[in-house]
Amino acid sequence: EVQLVQSGAEVKKPGESLKISCKGSGYSFTSHWIGWVRQMPGKGLEWMGIIYPGDSDTRYSPSFQGQVTISVDKSISTAYLQWRSLKASDTAMYYCARHRDGAMVLDYWGQGTLVTVSS
């Protein structure tokens, strides 16, 4: 069974750093792109970026380039989303999701990680 399990909710202060994780299982982790999607409170879905675990090829949406870092450790089948300096506006639910081979649709999703940034 394909599963993506994300790390737990985080409460941080502005200016702090954070790295959240997404562990894949039940499939060949290195053969499928992993994407990160942001959902701000009460809002829609925003595609942040994607990474190919096989070779760490990473692409960012222009809106998120320079704001976050996406990485992967294929030895433990885990993708990461990282911030160096959080802002209150980073408060959101963050989802990881697997891309289907042959079509860049998101066929399996993690449960989401809620990040709250507040002083």
Place this chain on the structure above:
Amino acid sequence: DIVMTQSPDSLAVSLGERATINCKSSQSVLYSSNNKNYLAWYQQKPGQPPKLLIYWASTRESGVPDRFSGSGSGTDFTLTISSLQAEDVAVYYCQQYYNTLGTFGPGTKVDIK
């Protein structure tokens, strides 16, 4: 960037009635070399992650009830729920994947009238 729009923003439909959601892309998502529309639909219920319903504009994901159907080509697409059930209350998003970094529509909220 390809911009996706959806209409209406929300709709309320009686149980058993038809619900229709429209999605429009700012440029064609039909790839001429394979004649496929790079358009997907997702359902998101409250407190849950999104779920893939339809891809290639009209291919139903495995396990998705056949009351859900997708149609359209080029820049204009439609998601139809032929007979609305209580469990279909959700927000529905279209998404283009013509570009490597796909973009989502703003979502359409479906409720029971």
